[in-house]
Amino acid sequence: MKPESGDVVWQQEMAVSGLGRPHNYTGLLQAGKNIVALALMAGDADRCLIAFEPGSGKVVWKTNLRKQRSEVQALLWCYDRVIVMKWRTHRGVYAFSAEDGRLLWEYAPKMTKTLNVTTVSGLLWLSYRLPTDTRELVAALRDRAAWDGITEALDLHTGEVKKRYTGADAMMIPSICSFANAISTPDYIITTRPLTFFDVKTGTRPFFDGAMHGCGFGTIPANGMVYASANSCRCDRAAVKSYGAWTADDGPGARGQQRPQLGKGPAYGASLEDKTVAAGAAWPLFRHDAQRSSSTPARMGGAVKKSWAYTAWNGAAVAEALRPDWRVNLCTQDDPLTAPVIQDGIAVVAAIHSHTVYAIDLKSGKPRWTYTANARIHSPPSLSRGRCFVGSADGTVACLRLRDGAVIWTFSAGPEERLVATFGQLESPWPILGDILPSGGAVHFLAGRGASTDGGIYYYQLNSSTGEVMGKKQHSDTEQIYRFDLLVESGKSVHPANDRKKLLSFAVPGKEDARGKEFIRQPGKFLLRDYAWRYPGMSGATNRYGGGQKVLGYTGLLAAYNPSNKQVVTYKRYAYFGGNPKWHARFGANEITAFIGRNPVGSSQLNALKKPYQTWGKRTVYAAREGSGHEHWNHGILVKERQVETLVQTQDVLFAAGARNRNARSEGGFLLALSAKTGEVLSSMDLDAPPVADGMAAVNGVLVLADPSGKVICFRP
Numbered sequence: 280m281k282p283e284s285g286d287v288v289w290q291q292e293m294a295v296s297g298l299g300r301p302h303n304y305t306g307l308l309q310a311g312k313n314i315v316a317l318a319l320m321a322g323d324a325d326r327c328l329i330a331f332e333p334g335s336g337k338v339v340w341k342t343n344l345r346k347q348r349s350e351v352q353a354l355l356w357c358y359d360r361v362i363v364m365k366w367r368t369h370r371g372v373y374a375f376s377a378e379d380g381r382l383l384w385e386y387a388p389k390m391t392k393t394l395n396v397t398t399v400s401g402l403l404w405l406s407y408r409l410p411t412d413t414r415e416l417v418a419a420l421r422d423r424a425a426w427d428g429i430t431e432a433l434d435l436h437t438g439e440v441k442k443r444y445t446g447a448d449a450m451m452i453p454s455i456c457s458f459a460n461a462i463s464t465p466d467y468i469i470t471t472r473p474l475t476f477f478d479v480k481t482g483t484r485p486f487f488d489g490a491m492h493g494c495g496f497g498t499i500p501a502n503g504m505v506y507a508s509a510n511s512c513r514c515d516r517a518a519v520k521s522y523g524a525w526t527a528d529d530g531p532g533a534r535g536q537q538r539p540q541l542g543k544g545p546a547y548g549a550s551l552e553d554k555t556v557a558a559g560a561a562w563p564l565f566r567h568d569a570q571r572s573s574s575t576p577a578r579m580g581g582a583v584k585k586s587w588a589y590t591a592w593n594g595a596a597v598a599e600a601l602r603p604d605w606r607v608n609l610c611t612q613d614d615p616l617t618a619p620v621i622q623d624g625i626a627v628v629a630a631i632h633s634h635t636v637y638a639i640d641l642k643s644g645k646p647r648w649t650y651t652a653n654a655r656i657h658s659p660p661s662l663s664r665g666r667c668f669v670g671s672a673d674g675t676v677a678c679l680r681l682r683d684g685a686v687i688w689t690f691s692a693g694p695e696e697r698l699v700a701t702f703g704q705l706e707s708p709w710p711i712l713g714d715i716l717p718s719g720g721a722v723h724f725l726a727g728r729g730a731s732t733d734g735g736i737y738y739y740q741l742n743s744s745t746g747e748v749m750g751k752k753q754h755s756d757t758e759q760i761y762r763f764d765l766l767v768e769s770g771k772s773v774h775p776a777n778d779r780k781k782l783l784s785f786a787v788p789g790k791e792d793a794r795g796k797e798f799i800r801q802p803g804k805f806l807l808r809d810y811a812w813r814y815p816g817m818s819g820a821t822n823r824y825g826g827g828q829k830v831l832g833y834t835g836l837l838a839a840y841n842p843s844n845k846q847v848v849t850y851k852r853y854a855y856f857g858g859n860p861k862w863h864a865r866f867g868a869n870e871i872t873a874f875i876g877r878n879p880v881g882s883s884q885l886n887a888l889k890k891p892y893q894t895w896g897k898r899t900v901y902a903a904r905e906g907s908g909h910e911h912w913n914h915g916i917l918v919k920e921r922q923v924e925t926l927v928q929t930q931d932v933l934f935a936a937g938a939r940n941r942n943a944r945s946e947g948g949f950l951l952a953l954s955a956k957t958g959e960v961l962s963s964m965d966l967d968a969p970p971v972a973d974g975m976a977a978v979n980g981v982l983v984l985a986d987p988s989g990k991v992i993c994f995r996p
Contacts, residue, residue, distance in 0.1 A: 289336030293318040306354030310362050310377035313339050317354045317364070328362070328380055342380035358398050361435050365396055372396055372405070374438065384438035388429070395450070397461040397468055399479045402432040402441060404468055406450040406461070426451065430477070442482075450477040450484060464500055471498055473518075474505065489732035490525050491518035503527075519728050521702075541746050544678075544686025551665040551680065554623060559930070561622040562976035562983075563662040565714045569768035571776075573839040574928040577979045581932070582952050582962030583994035586981075587644030591616060591637045592630040592989030614971035616985040618925075621976050622662040623681060626983050628991050629656040629669065632704075636660055636669055637991070638684060641981060644993060648684030652677065654706050663717035666743065670711025672701065674726055676739075678746060688746035692726035692737055708733040716766040716773055717743055719788035723766055723773045730755050740773075740785040750785050839928040846911065846955070847874045848933055850923040869919060871926075871935055873911040873958060912958030921949065927975045927982070931955055934982060938969035948986065950994070966992075 280287055293316065306317035313330040320329065330339040355363045355372075361383065362375040371387030371394070390407035397404050408428050428449035432442035444450070450461070451470055462469045468477040474487040490507035492498050499506040504524045559577030566573040592615045617629045625647060626639045634656055638647040654673035661668045666687065667679040674693035679686055693709040701710075709726040716723045722743045727736040735755030742749055767776045774784035837850040850871045916923065922941035927934040933953045940946045948969030952961040968986040976983045982994040 288334075291316075291320065291331065291336060293320045308354050308357055308362075309333075310357035311360060313377070315354065315357065315362060315377070317344075328364075328375060330377075330380060340380040342375060342382070355396060356398070359401060359435055363396065363398070363403065365394070372403070374403075374435070383436065386433060386438050388431075390429070395461045395470060397463045398435065399463040399468060400465070401435055402479075403435050404430065404432050404450075404461075404463075404479070406430045406470070432479075444482050448482055448484075451475045451486075462497060462500060469498060469500060469505070471507075474498060474507075487525070487731060489519055489729050490523055519732065525732075540691050540748075542689040542691075543746075544688055546680045546685035546687045549680075549687075553664050556622065557979075559979045561662070562978055563620055563622045564716070565618055565620070565659045565661070565765075566973055567976070569716055569718060569766075569773070570840075570842075571765065571767060572842065572928075573926055573973065574841040575930075575977050576843065577929045577977050579929050579932040579952075579977065579982065580980060580996045583950075583982055583996055584964075586993040586995040588990050588992045589637075589639050589644050589646065590990050591628055591635075591639075591985075592633060614974070614985075614987055615989050616971050616974070616987070616991070617656065617659040618971060618974045619976045619983045619985050619991060620659050620662050621978050621981075621983060623665070625681060626976070626991065626993070627660050627662065627667060627681075628985050629658075629660060630989070631655050631657060634671060636667070636679075636684075638667070638681070639991060641978075641983075641993070647682075650677070650679055650684050650686075654710070655704060657710070657712050658714040661715045661717055661722075663722075663743065666717075668715035668717065668722055668743075670713070670715050670724055672704075672706040672710035672712070673698075674707035674709045674711060676711055676715060676722070676724055676741070676746075678722075678743070690739075690741060690746050692724070692739060694734065694737070709737060713765050716768065718768050718773055720744070721749055721785070721788055723785060725766065725775065725783075736783065738775075738783045738785070749788075752783055752785075754783050837923060837926050839926040839933075841928050841930075841955075843930075846928070848872070848926055848928050848955075849874070850926060850935065869916040869921070870913050871916070871923065871933070871953065871958075872913040873933075873955075914953055914958045914960070923951075925970050925973050925975050927977050928955060929977050932961060933958075934975060934977065936966070936970045936975060936984060939965065944969055944987070950984070 308315055310330065312333070314333050315328065315330050317326070317328055319326045325343050325345045327344055328342040330341070331337065332339055355365055357363070357377050360377045362377050364373045364375070366372065366387070371385060371390075373385045374383040375381065376383055386405070388405075388407065389410055395404075395406040406428060411427065426447050426449065428446070428451070430442075430444040430449040431440050433440055450468060451473065466478065466480065468479060469475070470477065471490075471492045474490050475484050476487070477484045487505075490498065490505065492508050496508045498508075504526045506522075506524050507518075508522055559575055562575060562577075565571070567575055615631060617631060619626050619628045621627070621641065624641045626641050627636060628639070629636045632655055634652040634654055636650040636652070636656065638649070639645070640647050650669065652669060652671035652673070653675065654671045656669060656671050658670060662681060665681050667681045667684070669677045669679065671677070674691055676690045676692065677686060678688045678690075692711065693707045697708055698705040699708055707726075708728075710728065711724055711726055712728065713725055720743055721740050723738070723740050725736055725738055727733065730736055735753055738752040738754065739748065740750035741747065765776050766773055768787060772781060772784045772786050774781045839848045840846075841848075848871065918939075920940040920942065922937045923935045924937040925935070931954070933955045935951045935953065936948060938944050938946075939949050948966035949963065950966055951963050953959065954961060966984075966986065968988045968990070971985050971987060974985040980995060984992045984994070986992065
């Protein structure tokens with residue numbers, strides 16, 4: 280076609296697939312002066328490699344691919360008059376002359392089905408795994424020291440092997456699900472998952488786990504940086520799951536200035552009234568407590584109705600702050616408000632994108648005070664002993680006086696003064712993405728997005744009264760702690776929930792002899808073993824902090840745990856099947872279920888408890904249902920479009936709220952109140968909007984909900 284008008288100059292009719300195989304698609308590239316297509320033309324019996332004269336469409340040459348018809352996948356490229364094609368089964372390559380289409384050579388070493396092909400400096404580079412390496416590919420990529428791979432450099436015109444690297448010296452191969460070849464530069468071959476820079480001169484292969492590409496894309500090296508697209512896959516657990524541009528460390532001389540860490544506000548040193556908090560009178564942290572139980576000893580007294588509503592955000596700030604192309608990107612579809620927290624008769628919530636904290640009188644619904652930070656506030660504030668702790672994306676923690684919002688102290692966690700563009704705003708490379716966890720006279724928080732980005736994750740323990748540093752740790756080992764995660768307290772120590780070995784752990788002052796506490800975590804062997812509950816901050820599509828948010832992935836499981844009676848309440852959008860050769864349905868689809876016990880249905884107990892539940896052909900689904908000794912009650916969500924997105928368990932009422940239509944969230948939400956003891960429906964009401972993620976908090980006789988329209992709503996019996 281003519282580029283200036285789009286007028287058709289010539290055309291050739293050809294079939295997309297002449298072999299009845301969906302993977303055999305038409306490939307097209309420029310080879311010298313000609314246009315070369317991999318296609319089946321009308322009238323031909325076999326697929327061919329065809330060269331067309333670009334001005335007239337005349338066929339210059341045609342090579343029949345009958346011999347290769349069951350193997351050829353697609354054209355890759357043409358370099359130095361050689362056309363390279365990859366076999367469908369990923370077991371080797373063909374090389375054809377771009378001048379006349381004749382087969383120059385073919386190469387098919389013994390390998391697994393994973394093969395990467397690229398060209399650098401006149402050599403054709405292949406990277407593959409040996410058939411003896413039978414590990415699943417993602418597991419093989421993570422075990423880098425035991426990587427059993429082969430990297431070979433072939434003469435492009437003869438196929439002769441010129442260089443060969445084996446074992447741990449070989450190039451890492453991206454996951455087979457990525458469908459993206461390696462990318463070549465004059466000095467490096469760049470593969471992804473993990474992002475690996477294979478030096479073609481020295482054979483070294485430094486890794487960078489901070490970025491990965493979306494399936495079907497790949498990274499783009501340009502402008503001295505590497506650009507990565509958004510991805511929700513868990514193939515590389517340390518990667519930031521958003522669009523980003525990454526550059527090399529320029530050294531100490533190019534770094535920003537160190538800023539003063541501790542700042543003292545007007546309320547610094549003033550005495551605070553340390554009130555005794557009655558049981559059930561506070562919901563001070565995200566998901567209530569340091570174990571993230573989403574459960575409270577509060578009593579509600581029955582069904583609830585709306586008491587007041589306060590608009591903390593009206594939409595204008597985000598609409599002006601983010602350009603339209605970024606607003607429609609899924610990675611920026613965060614909720615506008617955080618979940619609420621409550622203490623001393625004050626409900627506190629933060630408007631994420633406008634950096635503002637709102638304190639609301641719990642009785643009247645009127646504002647008490649506001650505080651504006653310098654960057655986004657991704658997580659709910661934390662309340663403790665008359666103080667309100669707020670972390671913002673500029674790397675700052677602020678300690679405010681709860682009764683009036685006066686600043687007590689601020690602390691800058693980043694090692695230097697530097698800002699990066701993040702979804703239309705400026706943030707620190709070391710943002711405070713999670714909430715601040717107070718415990719034992721100290722506050723704990725993480726700064727940084729991941730273990731491999733900008734020097735890693737910084738973990739601080741500060742004196743909650745003065746802001747002075749009590750402890751500091753830095754972590755950059757992506758094999759142990761992948762990236763930011765929520766902090767939990769498991770008795771004696773505070774550590775990230777995904778820190779199995781407690782590498783980033785601080786002892787809680789005054790709790791050296793405390794017993795361990797169970798906290799909700801996935802994956803792990805604590806409260807919900809083997810279950811795929813994804814909370815905000817986890818990997819995959821539900822990663823809220825540091826990227827976008829989808830409330831529930833397809834494996835999403837919500838949970839609330841009451842430590843007083845060991846009741847675990849769960850909600851699962853889809854039934855979970857697992858195990859071989861039998862399938863086990865541990866949770867019903869779209870059901871709220873209450874279990875009694877630490878592990879509701881442990882795998883070791885399931886064989887003795889299971890009974891046939893459903894049969895599909897030769898496969899029988901087994902489930903531990905009523906009468907197992909573990910299930911207490913369940914409540915089915917009968918309208919299939921409905922989806923529960925937050926659970927709150929009080930002593931007498933279980934609240935569940937979510938979207939009336941998970942695929943059309945603008946249709947509004949619902950609030951369901953069930954008896955915590957029997958599962959009986961106490962009340963059900965429609966809401967104007969669904970809640971934000973984990974967006975409810977409860978104290979005695981009061982339920983507070985934050986929704987995506989920017990409203991904070993109070994309900995009472």
